[in-house]
Amino acid sequence: MYEGLPGHKRGLLFFVAVCVVFMQAGLWAGRRETRNNFPDNSLVKTSSLLALVKSDSQPSIKEHPIPKLMAEAENSFRERLARQSKTLSEAVAEYKRRYGRNPPRGFDRWWQFAKDNNVLMVDEYDAVVEDLSPFWDVDSAELRERASAAGHLPAIDLVRVKGGKATAENIRDGPRSEVSARARGFKQMIEKFQDQLPDIDFPINAMAEGRILVPWEYRKYPNLTDIQLSDLLSGVFTPDWRGEGNVWEAFRRTCEPHSSARRLFSSFRASSTSTNRTSQLTTRNHEFVFARQTHGNYSFCHNPWAHYNQGHFFSDWRTIPMLFPIFSPAKASGYQDIRIPSHYYYAQTRRYTYGWDPVNLELKPVDHMETPWEDKSDLIFWRGASTGGGSSPPGFAAQYQRHRFVRMASDESSTNRTIVFADPPSSTNFISAQVPIRDLNEEIMDVAFVKVVDSFNYPGGVGALMRDHRFDDGGVNLGDHWKHKYLVDMDGMGYSGRFFSFLESDSAVMKATVYKEFFEGWIQPWLHYIPLSASYQEIFNIHAFFSGATPSTLKAANSTALSLPPSKRHPIDGDRRLRRIARAGKQWKRTMGRRVDMEAYIYRLILEYARLCSDDREAMSFTL
Ligand SMILES: *[C@@H]1O[C@H](CO)[C@@H](O)[C@H](O)[C@H]1NC(C)=O
Ligand SMILES: *[C@@H]1O[C@H](CO)[C@@H](O)[C@H](O)[C@H]1NC(C)=O
Ligand SMILES: *[C@@H]1O[C@H](CO)[C@@H](O)[C@H](O)[C@H]1NC(C)=O
Ligand SMILES: *[C@@H]1O[C@H](CO)[C@@H](O)[C@H](O)[C@H]1NC(C)=O
Numbered sequence: 001m002y003e004g005l006p007g008h009k010r011g012l013l014f015f016v017a018v019c020v021v022f023m024q025a026g027l028w029a030g031r032r033e034t035r036n037n038f039p040d041n042s043l044v045k046t047s048s049l050l051a052l053v054k055s056d057s058q059p060s061i062k063e064h065p066i067p068k069l070m071a072e073a074e075n076s077f078r079e080r081l082a083r084q085s086k087t088l089s090e091a092v093a094e095y096k097r098r099y100g101r102n103p104p105r106g107f108d109r110w111w112q113f114a115k116d117n118n119v120l121m122v123d124e125y126d127a128v129v130e131d132l133s134p135f136w137d138v139d140s141a142e143l144r145e146r147a148s149a150a151g152h153l154p155a156i157d158l159v160r161v162k163g164g165k166a167t168a169e170n171i172r173d174g175p176r177s178e179v180s181a182r183a184r185g186f187k188q189m190i191e192k193f194q195d196q197l198p199d200i201d202f203p204i205n206a207m208a209e210g211r212i213l214v215p216w217e218y219r220k221y222p223n224l225t226d227i228q229l230s231d232l233l234s235g236v237f238t239p240d241w242r243g244e245g246n247v248w249e250a251f252r253r254t255c256e257p258h259s260s261a262r263r264l265f266s267s268f269r270a271s272s273t274s275t276n277r278t279s280q281l282t283t284r285n286h287e288f289v290f291a292r293q294t295h296g297n298y299s300f301c302h303n304p305w306a307h308y309n310q311g312h313f314f315s316d317w318r319t320i321p322m323l324f325p326i327f328s329p330a331k332a333s334g335y336q337d338i339r340i341p342s343h344y345y346y347a348q349t350r351r352y353t354y355g356w357d358p359v360n361l362e363l364k365p366v367d368h369m370e371t372p373w374e375d376k377s378d379l380i381f382w383r384g385a386s387t388g389g390g391s392s393p394p395g396f397a398a399q400y401q402r403h404r405f406v407r408m409a410s411d412e413s414s415t416n417r418t419i420v421f422a423d424p425p426s427s428t429n430f431i432s433a434q435v436p437i438r439d440l441n442e443e444i445m446d447v448a449f450v451k452v453v454d455s456f457n458y459p460g461g462v463g464a465l466m467r468d469h470r471f472d473d474g475g476v477n478l479g480d481h482w483k484h485k486y487l488v489d490m491d492g493m494g495y496s497g498r499f500f501s502f503l504e505s506d507s508a509v510m511k512a513t514v515y516k517e518f519f520e521g522w523i524q525p526w527l528h529y530i531p532l533s534a535s536y537q538e539i540f541n542i543h544a545f546f547s548g549a550t551p552s553t554l555k556a557a558n559s560t561a562l563s564l565p566p567s568k569r570h571p572i573d574g575d576r577r578l579r580r581i582a583r584a585g586k587q588w589k590r591t592m593g594r595r596v597d598m599e600a601y602i603y604r605l606i607l608e609y610a611r612l613c614s615d616d617r618e619a620m621s622f623t624l
């Protein structure tokens with residue numbers, strides 16, 4: 001039970017504060033809409049959908065799962081926001097309740113910073129604690145040694161604090177060599193707090209990919225490790241795999257001994273069965289199953305077949321099998337990197353920042369290419385390069401996340417999809433129809449690659465890549481996205497740096513990812529964005545729910561709505577809901593995804609990390 005709620009004395013004040021917070025977070029306005037027409041809906045089981053599809057009598061679905069997902073998301077977010085600590089002593093108590101220890105020294109100054117800057121999520125730092133937890137088992141002197149040694153690893157820069165001042169250095173390549181944008185971004189993020197830090201090194205991952213994959217046995221029994229720091233640093237450790245292993249092999253070893261990924265020989269020698277396994281992801285019974293969240297917690301250990309569908313398991317970059325404290329913008333499950341906000345989110349650039357005016361170098365509240373909601377198309381829009389993984393081992397690029405999506409969205413076959421929609425529009429009478437995917441794609445998808453990257457990874461080379469996928473050679477600006485109501489956000493070689501700009505726009509974001517980022521505990525799927533499954537199979541039904549049946553769907557169902565004028569065919573309620581997601585996403589970005597929120601996260605993280613690096617961790621704790 002949560003114990004931080006204020007007593008009645010402060011009751012009224014609390015209520016007012018909560019109202020303000022809700023208004024800030026863009027929740028109050030639409031509250032009534034959550035009392036929807038679907039009072040007791042539960043997720044429609046796949047089997048009932050299939051039964052429905054097979055039956056001739058067309059029984060209707062009484063409850064669509066999406067309103068329930070949205071209502072639950074809203075409640076859960078509302079509760080989380082309302083229960084945040086109001087005072088320092090509440091925050092300290094909450095910290096102790098969650099983590100069973102005192103907060104780090106400097107917590108009071110952190111609290112003041114958070115309060116001064118209206119940081120709303122003051123208790124939600126589980127990600128920090130989760131990421132740092134393995135380092136409690138490492139002796140502090142050892143930890144400091146590993147941190148400074150990490151500067152000799154490939155693509156790791158050090159941000160070093162000495163005498164209260166931070167510098168960013170590329171140790172491996174020498175003093176005059178270039179320092180990565182990520183390290184420079186991190187240095188900027190800690191600038192306000194550097195004078196409060198002891199002398200300390202932060203190893204910053206210069207790449208988008210996660211780096212640290214420690215075998216299960218070494219995690220469990222650290223003293224068993226036969227890897228020597230000196231071996232890793234001696235130059236034998238090349239940046240890429242050079243054919244000696246790959247990410248999946250390294251990942252498998254992080255799984256517990258009895259998991260499928262460890263047992264299955266085929267899980268790493270499975271090229272012959274991979275199409276079969278992949279078919280599990282593309283079977284049609286996923287068409288009406290909606291993901292509750294993105295794939296960051298998905299167990300590839302227990303579903304080894306699924307790794308073929310994610311490019312990051314094929315990265316050419318060698319992972320590091322030893323526990324170094326590496327600060328990375330994102331981590332996939334199984335990794336032990338320490339999450340920090342992405343420099344793309346923190347910096348202000350033409351390619352990654354909504355509302356950035358590159359001429360006057362200022363931030364505008366509305367991007368100059370923004371489009372009013374009513375004028376946005378109902379299309380699902382995505383553009384990007386054909387990246388997404390490396391070639392270790394080669395030959396699997398066709399199954400990487402981007403390639404699968406582009407192929408699905410430009411499928412011109414007559415394969416049917418089962419589409420569930422309200423008939424008549426805006427009613428709660430949901431029926432289904434079998435609609436050729438080619439027609440749906442034509443009507444609702446605007447998805448294409450804009451750039452050929454690493455085509456040699458693709459079976460058949462560049463010719464096959466171009467033949468199998470839609471390419472739009474027109475190029476695309478960030479602002480071109482705002483013409484559409486649905487923006488898909490998808491992983492590339494790592495996490496997607498465009499997420500924050502998409503959120504801040506007036507469009508709704510559909511996100512598929514295998515990564516977890518620092519804001520995990522602050523954001524709410526189905527409230528601020530629409531989570532997509534790794535198969536994307538449900539995307540047609542998401543569209544049908546919010547935007548209504550397309551002409552070919554109405555035709556397939558022989559719906560009477562066909563005789564309505566097109567403007568009357570759209571579900572008003574669905575469109576309003578979609579707009580709510582767009583607005584809530586924007587409001588989230590402006591209240592919890594600000595630069596100062598990222599600073600609050602970093603500030604708390606570095607206090608925790610400084611304590612871990614100290615010889616007397618106890619003394620580096622904060623008590624009231
Ligand atoms: C490893 O640590 C365990 C306790 O965690 C201890 O019992 C064992 O003796 C250690 N082994 C070595 C080789 O140091
Ligand atoms: C693929 O799966 C089918 C049935 O699920 C099976 O009959 C077939 O042998 C499998 N093919 C391979 C290559 O494993
Ligand atoms: C992963 O699990 C944690 C703990 O249950 C949860 O807080 C978090 O939201 C989940 N993240 C994702 C991306 O599903
Ligand atoms: C698709 O569904 C229609 C009914 O809407 C049916 O007549 C047609 O045979 C189906 N096509 C395929 C390829 O299954």
Ligand SMILES: *[C@@H]1O[C@H](CO)[C@@H](O)[C@H](O)[C@H]1NC(C)=O
Nearest residue numbers: 555556557558559560561563
């Ligand atoms: C479509 O519906 C109309 C009436 O709404 C009916 O007359 C017609 O026979 C139906 N067509 C098919 C193919 O079911």
